[in-house]
Amino acid sequence: MKAKWNEKLGLKSVHIFWVYLLRKHPEGLSSAELSRHSQSNRSLVSREIRELIDMGHVAYRQDQENQRHGKKLVLTPSGWEISEFIRNTSLEIQNTVNDGIPMEDLIVFYRTLTTLQRRFDMLVQE
Template identity: 25%
Template structure:
């Protein structure tokens, strides 16, 4: 039992530390660009999907609720970084959003920051170690999601 508790402590402390470091990197870099840290994943996924994404798709990808996605899309639209593919006032959550030319440029800058951070953070790992880490980490994450899903059903 003690071993499980110690693994819990080591795992949660490490995940929390990694999350806080990621947030600090996002905050530092986005402030420099006049953005918010919360914008990063939206810009990332929109850049990865040039055909556009709906609010519903962004909710799932960014792990955010509809209100947060809506607020962020308004903010990014006002900054000229995203735009709707087509205007359809009756179907707000089905309208696909895409990056503008300026949004694409910001996304390229963010991707450079991401690539550099990932490279530095994992510089001492071999490719085999990296693959093993992600394999194990994704298994743990999947199991934790199943536990959360079962809790919601109770």
């Protein structure tokens, strides 16, 4: 499934996740913030973000062009289109997977999953 998305969009997996993160943060994220939110190496962000910029999906905020450090990356109109495709496809997949499972079971499952994720995050931070 991931390969199909990558082929259709012409993006790498990490690009898709960064587009998702930038959609969640329309005010923009600096490279350092993008690295932190995605738990990606900063050198990876530095190398790979250029591809999204060159494709015209991401740009630096216009009001910060002369700033040297901490410039915020934002989605361009084509980046927003891609983010909408990712969102819609994710919802379709979620609806297909959840089909036929009672809502009560889904609520318990996601509550448990959230608790497990929070605990794993705490372990990682120790």
